[in-house]
Amino acid sequence: MSEIFTLEALPARKGDGLLLHFGTQAAPKLAVIDGGPSRVYQPALRPRLFDIRAARGLADTDPLDIDLLMISHIDDDHIKGILDFTKELIKQGDQQQPKFARIATLWHNTFDDIIGNSEITEQVTTVLASMGDADFPAGTDPDTAFILSSVRQGRQLRQYEGVLKWETNNPFDPLVMMSKPDDPDVTRFGGGLSLSIIGPRRDELEDLQKTYDKFLRDNNLGRDSVEAALAATQDKSVPNLSSIVTLAKTGGKTILLTGDALGSKITDALQQRGMTCACTPLKVDVLKMPHHGSDRNVTPEFFRLIKADHYVFCGDGSHGNPERATIEMLFAEQGTDPVTLHFTYTVDKIDEKRQKETEKHHKMWDHASHSLAALFADERASGRTFTISEPTDRTGVRIDLLDPVAIPMR
Secondary structure, three states, X not given: OOEEEEEEEOOOOOOOEEEEEEEEOOOEEEEEEEEOOOOOHHHHHHHHHHHHHHXXXXXXXXXXXXXXXXXXXXXXXXXXXXXXXXXXXXXXXXXOOOOOEEEOEEEOOOHHHHHOOOHHHHHHHHHHHHHOOOOOOOOOOHHHHHHHHHHHHHHHHHHHHHHHOOEEOOOOOOOOOEOOOOOOOEOOOOOOOEEEEEEOEHHHHHHHHHHHHHHHHHOOOOOOOXXXXXXXXXXXXXXXXXXXXXEEEEOOEEEEEOOOOOHHHHHHHHHHOOOOOOOOOEEEEEEEXXXXXXXXXXXXXXXXXXXXXXXXXXXXXXXXXXXXXXXXXXXXXXXXXXXXXXXXXXXXXXXXXXXXXXXXXXXXXXXXXXXXXHHHHHHHHOOOOEEEXXXXXXXXXXXXXXXXXXXXXX
């Protein structure tokens, strides 16, 4: 029986949109991990789900079974496409049409769950309820508005999952997290898939709750203070700290999925689990780079403690991601081992967007020292062995670790 273990990274603009295929050719299984920001669901994720339906020979009245739908964290560039997907399923139900997909389990840590019953929760709830779908007040810090928008989206998804009666965060209660280093792997999805939860860690989330409560006490802010909610949510650590990080395994192959987690948090958790150390790094087949390849999320130590054959960079150049400095660190720590770098957009398109981002901030762009294309040319000239994988169509890039998945690229 032919086993499959394939990761697809869709062109999800500045975000993540991943499909994980596992099981066998005769009994294929599917996980959807993140759905990108706006303008990703219709041109990328939805057509790919219908490609899979067609490959499985499903009738119009039969739903596509998605064994796991996971939102790594509440940022817009990970959750918005999933909201669009969910709205379509609800609309089909309202119109008494057969739903084109069926979700077995949703993994998603909302802001309310992360902060728990701390005082900040009521404040954020009050702010969001008072604003409805309106824009945030003039003068609201952009980072604050971004976080509150993401919080609102997380709450919307929690409402939608209730309408669709999805099972949520099973077998965890209430958060998908690593409670202790010897947590057992999750194997409930079948198909030979085993998932080790690397993050978030219980102790980190407990510290986060204490930090927010202390912030309110130190500043004498009342429980119903809108200003307190707006100020406290300026800390971007809430979404990124809560990123679900998981090591997926089957058939002797491994894929590390990182969301937007900090590299130091990932390696700390891996070390707690006894999976990596300076003398024996963790070796995985595929590493989905954290935070779209941002150099703020990784250090040289990250690449010393985790080695991969395939590195996946999700991002179109927005906010400078993937960053050239990240790839320079990767090369410096990789040594002479050959690797494959997978990008969800062509290197030329990424560099074009990165150049615009640089010039937007009134900085000079120098192709030789700033572009990814020049870096790759220099590294090849020096004798480094690596392969660049770029998309050739709307389906992004695909890595088949076992038997190739029987779904055509279009």
